Each structure stands twice: as structure tokens, then as C-alpha cells.
Amino acid sequence: MQPINDCFLRALRREKTDFTPLWLMRQAGRYLPEYCETRARAGSFMGLAKNPDYATEVTLQPIDRYGLDAAILFSDILTIPDAMGLGLSFRQGEGPVFERPVQTEEAVRNLYVPDPAGELRYVTDAVTSIRRALNNRVPLIGFSGSPFTLACYMVEGRGSRDFRTVKTMMYRRPDLFEKILEVNAEAVAVYLNAQIKAGAQAVQIFDTWGGMLADGDFQRFSLRYTKKVVDALIKENDGARVPSIVFTKGGGEWLEDIASIGCDAVGLDWTTNISRARRVVGDRVALQGNLDPFVLFGSEEAIRREVRRVLDGYGEVGAGGHVFNLGHGINQFTPVESVQIVADEVHEYSRRYHG
Numbered sequence: 001m002q003p004i005n006d007c008f009l010r011a012l013r014r015e016k017t018d019f020t021p022l023w024l025m026r027q028a029g030r031y032l033p034e035y036c037e038t039r040a041r042a043g044s045f046m047g048l049a050k051n052p053d054y055a056t057e058v059t060l061q062p063i064d065r066y067g068l069d070a071a072i073l074f075s076d077i078l079t080i081p082d083a084m085g086l087g088l089s090f091r092q093g094e095g096p097v098f099e100r101p102v103q104t105e106e107a108v109r110n111l112y113v114p115d116p117a118g119e120l121r122y123v124t125d126a127v128t129s130i131r132r133a134l135n136n137r138v139p140l141i142g143f144s145g146s147p148f149t150l151a152c153y154m155v156e157g158r159g160s161r162d163f164r165t166v167k168t169m170m171y172r173r174p175d176l177f178e179k180i181l182e183v184n185a186e187a188v189a190v191y192l193n194a195q196i197k198a199g200a201q202a203v204q205i206f207d208t209w210g211g212m213l214a215d216g217d218f219q220r221f222s223l224r225y226t227k228k229v230v231d232a233l234i235k236e237n238d239g240a241r242v243p244s245i246v247f248t249k250g251g252g253e254w255l256e257d258i259a260s261i262g263c264d265a266v267g268l269d270w271t272t273n274i275s276r277a278r279r280v281v282g283d284r285v286a287l288q289g290n291l292d293p294f295v296l297f298g299s300e301e302a303i304r305r306e307v308r309r310v311l312d313g314y315g316e317v318g319a320g321g322h323v324f325n326l327g328h329g330i331n332q333f334t335p336v337e338s339v340q341i342v343a344d345e346v347h348e349y350s351r352r353y354h355g
Contacts, residue, residue: 002240003201008070012202012243012264014284014321020034020311020350021069022343023141025247026329027062033338034061045090049075055126056133063138065336066343070139070202073130073195075123077145078208080187083114083152101157103165105203113187116194119175123191124198131199137348142200144192146207146248147184147225154180163212170178170221177221185225189232196234196242204245204267205229207237211269218254227261245288249328270327274313286321287314293326296338303338307345311353324350 005008008021027036042048049055059074078096082088087099102108114120119354131140145153153159153168155177170177192203210222230244246258247267258266259281268277268289277287296304307324313321324346330339 001238003134003136003139008118008323009201009243011239011321011323012245014283014286016320016354018351018354019173019347020314020322020324020353022324022346023068023070023072024062024326024330024339024342025072027066027068027072027170027339028058029330031102031330031334031339032061032065034058034065035222035337045076046088049079049345050122050322051195052122052126052129056129057351059130059140060133062339063134066339067347068138070141070345071130071134071205072141073123073143073200074126075126076259077143077144077149077208078153079120079151080114080144080184080191083119083272084111084154084187086154095159096153097158098154101165102151102154102180103157103169108176111183111189113183116191120191120194124194127195127198137296140199140200141202141204141245142192142195143204143206144188144229146205146210146222146246147181147188147229148210148213148222149208150184150188151177151180154184155333156212158327163209170217171199181221181225186232189229192229193232193234196237200242201240202243203233204247205263207246207248207251210248215253216287218251219257222248223254223257223261230262243286245323247288255280265321267325268327272327274310277313278315283321286323288323288325290325290327291342293328293331293334296330296342298338300341303341304349307342308349311346311350315353320354 007017010017011021038058041046042054055074059071063071078088091097092131152163152166157165243264245265245267246263249269252272256279265286265288270290270292291310
């Protein structure tokens with residue numbers, strides 16, 4: 001059944017819409033006081049993510065507050081390596097840390113594809129719960145990290161400024177690194193398909209670290225494996241098409257390559273000129289993005305001006321295929337009222353392009 005507000009799904013299909021739909025990466029997060037209250041009750045981030053009731057609650061919070069056009073599953077991109085038994089924890093001031101990073105041949109041999117009905121059941125249960133709670137108001141987006149981005153954390157054992165350990169393996173033992181990517185690609189496809197079967201109506205692949213690669217390496221180690229995932233995705237569920245979005249932070253150099261892998265939409269970070277992006281990809285895919293998240297720290301006048309600049313940059317009257325978003329996730333210190341300004345301006349101003 002189509003959502004009552006299906007503008008987001010129609011935009012991904014490059015169909016006519018009445019306005020440009022809007023959702024925001026990390027829209028359920030620490031900038032929201034209600035999120036912080038729920039997280040306090042949950043006791044920890046993973047306590048929040050692994051409890052379907054809490055995950056449902058925080059997923060709906062920005063929808064209820066701002067009237068956004070899509071919800072995104074509340075979870076984390078590192079659920080797959082956590083389910084592989086790598087020992088994920090979140091340390092104050094450090095972020096995610098794996099107790100058992102994947103840095104040896106034995107560790108690579110021990111990798112496996114987690115069972116969505118087993119180790120990741122809490123995610124599919126959350127998807128089902130969120131769909132029920134949304135009551136068909138707006139579509140639900142499922143997501144995963146890309147095979148390459150997951151590998152970065154798995155090999156390094158934590159976040160990094162330069163991912164030196166990852167790149168050392170990539171250049172010294174590309175055979176070993178590609179084995180990790182092969183397992184990850186299968187795991188991500190299985191995981192996203194389980195989310196789709198549970199009720200996700202679109203999916204996004206976050207290639208957060210693909211942009212740190214050199215040209216050529218990006219195609220070999222990141223895009224190749226993202227394509228494997230896209231190729232394996234369920235394309236239709238419950239009588240409706242399930243669109244896929246690929247977002248590569250720092251991927252502006254490779255828009256044409258990304259658009260060619262079979263996804264329905266390409267996400268843009270804030271460094272990419274959206275007019276140029278549209279000229280490059282033509283009508284092959286929809287585009288998503290791409291307001292600088294720190295615009296939300298500006299004055300109301302500045303926020304409205306920058307929102308209009310993105311909308312004007314996308315295109316002429318009658319143009320479809322644009323989903324408004326930030327160029328990366330909302331910063332935790334973002335003023336809550338700034339998000340409402342963005343939502344109102346997008347919904348009001350964009351109508352001139354959808355006559």
C-alpha cells in the first residue's frame with residue numbers, strides 16, 4: 001500500500017510531485033530534546049538501537065515534530081560487523097570501537113554473513129514496529145553502511161582520520177582486503193533485503209569513507225562492491241517498487257560512475273554543485289541533497305536563502321527527481337528551530353518548480 005504522502009517515493013522514481021520532498025540524514029539524533037530523553041531511558045546508544053520500541057519512538061520523533069516526508073530506520077551502520085562478533089562498543093569521546101578488529105588472515109577467514117533472523121532480528125523487528133506506528137503516513141527508509149565503509153571500521157577497529165591500517169592492507173594485501181569486501185557485500189545485500197521484507201519502502205547505502213580513495217581505487221574497492229549490493233537488492237515488494245539510494249561522502253568526482261551502477265538515486269554531499277551534478281547524470285537517476293549541515297547554524301534569512309539556492313540549482317519548472325536533504329548528517333548542536341525553517345522553506349518554495 002502506498003503511503004498517504006508518497007512524494008518521496010515518486011521523486012525517487014522521477015515522477016511528477018507537488019513539491020520537493022524532504023528528509024534529513026541523522027534526523028533522529030542528539031539535537032532533539034525528546035531523543036535525548038528516550039536515550040536516557042534506554043541507558044546507551046546501543047540500548048536504544050537494539051530495542052524495537054525505543055527505536056520506533058525515536059524514528060517517529062522528527063516526523064511528528066517537523067512533518068518530514070520520509071522516516072529512516074533508527075539504527076547504526078555498524079550493526080553488521082557487530083553481528084559478526086567483532087565486539088562493538090561506544091566509548092565516551094572515542095565513538096565506535098571493535099574489540100576484535102579484522103587484521104589477520106585468520107580473522108578474515110572467520111568472517112561470515114550474519115543471519116537477519118538471528119543476530120540482527122532486532123533490526124527487522126524495529127522495521128516492522130516502525131511501519132506499524134507510522135500508520136502509512138510517510139515511507140520508511142532502511143539503510144546500511146557500504147561494504148567498503150564497513151571494512152574501514154572492521155580493519156581499523158575504530159574511526160580514524162586517515163585509515164592508515166586499512167590502506168596499508170589495501171595496498172600490501174589487496175587479496176585479503178577484497179575477501180573482506182566480498183563477505184561484506186553479501187552481508188549488506190542480505191541485511192537490506194531483510195529490511196525490505198520487513199517493510200522498508202526504500203533503502204540507502206552509506207558509503208561514508210569512499211571519498212577518501214584515489215580515482216581507480218574508488219572504483220575497485222568501493223563502487224564495485226556497492227554495485228554487487230545494488231544488483232542483489234529486491235526491486236519490488238508488496239506490489240511496489242523499492243528504490244535504492246547510494247550516498248558517497250566526497251564522491252562528487254565520480255557522479256557518472258555511481259549513477260551507472262543501477263541505483264535509483266545518488267546522494268550528494270555539500271561540496272558538490274547540484275546543477276553540475278544534474279548535467280552529469282541527466283535523467284538516469286534522481287538526486288538527493290545537498291545543503292551544508294552547518295547552514296542550520298545561520299540566521300533564519302541565511303537558512304532560507306541557502307535552501308532556495310539548492311532548490312534553484314536543481315532545475316527548471318516541471319523538473320522531478322529531486323529529494324532535498326543535507327549533504328551529511330545533522331550536527332548534534334543544531335538549533336531545533338532551524339530544522340523547522342528548512343522544512344517549511346523546502347515545502348513552500350519548491351512548489352514553483354512543480355506546477
